[in-house]
Every structure is written in structure tokens, then in C-alpha cells.
Amino acid sequence: MEENNRLFIGAEIGRSSQSSQSSQVLVRDMERRDLGKIAELESICFDDPFSLQTVTALFEEGGVNLVLEDPTGIQAYLMCSIREATGEITTVATRPEKRRLGYARALFNNLLLELSKRDISWVRLEVRTDNLNAIRLYESLGFRKIGVARAYYEDGKDAFVMSMARR
Numbered sequence: 436m437e438e439n440n441r442l443f444i445g446a447e448i449g450r451s452s453q454s455s456q457s458s459q460v461l462v463r464d465m466e467r468r469d470l471g472k473i474a475e476l477e478s479i480c481f482d483d484p485f486s487l488q489t490v491t492a493l494f495e496e497g498g499v500n501l502v503l504e505d506p507t508g509i510q511a512y513l514m515c516s517i518r519e520a521t522g523e524i525t526t527v528a529t530r531p532e533k534r535r536l537g538y539a540r541a542l543f544n545n546l547l548l549e550l551s552k553r554d555i556s557w558v559r560l561e562v563r564t565d566n567l568n569a570i571r572l573y574e575s576l577g578f579r580k581i582g583v584a585r586a587y588y589e590d591g592k593d594a595f596v597m598s599m600a601r602r
């Protein structure tokens with residue numbers, strides 16, 4: 436792994452900042468060897484997880500794909516494709532027992548840094564209309580609802596389309 440792919444984010448992780456834990460947490464680029472673990476976390480975190488095949492296809496598209504790691508392994512991840520000069524979040528999740536520690540926020544902060552290097556100004560995503568925790572996260576980051584995609588998911592449920600202009 437290239438050392439310059441490592442982005443230390445301890446200071447940005449709010450609730451753990453008073454412990455030594457934050458200094459042992461880092462965000463780095465996702466690597467091919469991580470894909471099995473990402474597929475495993477997908478199945479833990481989602482009722483309709485992406486398969487290893489889908490995760491691999493997204494990884495091979497390029498874009499910005501990040502993992503957040505502590506000494507025990509990958510605890511959170513984010514995948515973002517670049518389509519028509521817009522960042523498109525395809526998946527983001529935090530291991531259930533590691534939630535509300537600021538990990539997803541840290542991933543987004545690092546994503547926005549990387550998008551700024553690539554001069555990408557817009558980021559968008561789809562989120563289930565009943566996924567209130569994720570919607571709160573996105574709104575706290577500055578995403579706004581810009582529409583509804585009807586029957587977006589395989590189970591027929593709708594998605595909010597949300598977008599933000601990178602600051």
C-alpha cells in the first residue's frame with residue numbers, strides 16, 4: 436500500500452477523540468484484497484446487499500472507494516463512482532457495533548477532499564425514503580433532497596435522490 440494513500444482522520448472523529456482510539460483509525464483507498472470483506476459487510480449492513488460480483492464491478496469502474504480501518508480491521512466503507520463529472524455514491528456503511536462514532540462522516544470528509552482534487556463539484560446518491568438514519572447523516576453533511584425515484588429498489592420501495600455541491 437502506498438503511504439500517501441493513507442489519510443489520517445483521528446481529529447475528525449468526534450466521539451472517540453478523547454481516547455487513543457481515534458489515533459489508530461485511518462481512512463485509506465480500498466484495495467482489491469478488501470473486496471471479500473466489503474461484500475461480507477454489505478451482507479451484515481443491508482437487507483439487499485451488493486454481491487461480491489457487484490462490489491468488484493464497482494471497484495473496477497474506478498471512482499473513489501475508501502475504507503475506514505482500526506487495528507481490528509475494516510469498520511466502514513464508501514464507494515463512489517464518477518459519472519458525467521458527478522460523484523455518485525453507490526454504497527456506504529458502518530459495521531453495526533461501530534455506529535455513531537463519526538466513521539461515515541469521516542469517510543465523506545475524505546471523499547470530498549478527493550473529489551476536490553479531481554475538480555468534481557457535485558455528489559449525488561439515492562437513499563430509501565424510510566432510511567431515516569442515513570437521511571440524517573446526508574442532511575448533516577449538506578445533501579438536499581432533489582427528487583423521488585419511484586420503485587427504485589427491487590422490493591418496489593422508493594428512493595429520495597439527494598445531491599450536494601462540494602464546498
Ligand SMILES: CC(C)(COP(=O)(O)OP(=O)(O)OC[C@H]1O[C@@H](n2cnc3c(N)ncnc32)[C@H](O)[C@@H]1OP(=O)(O)O)[C@@H](O)C(=O)NCCC(=O)NCCS
Pocket residue numbers: 449480481511526527528529530533534535536537538539540541561562563566568569571572573575
Ligand atoms: C447510515 C450509516 C452509514 C451511518 O454510519 P455512522 O458511521 O454511524 O454515521 P456517523 O457516526 O458518521 O454519523 C454522522 C451523523 O449522521 C447522523 N446519524 C447517523 N446515524 C444516526 C442515527 N442512528 N440516528 C440519528 N442520527 C444519525 C447524525 O447526524 C450523526 O452525527 P452525530 O452522531 O454527531 O449526531 C450507518 O447507520 C449504516 O451503515 N447503516 C446501514 C447501511 C445504510 O443504510 N447505508 C446507507 C445506504 S443509502
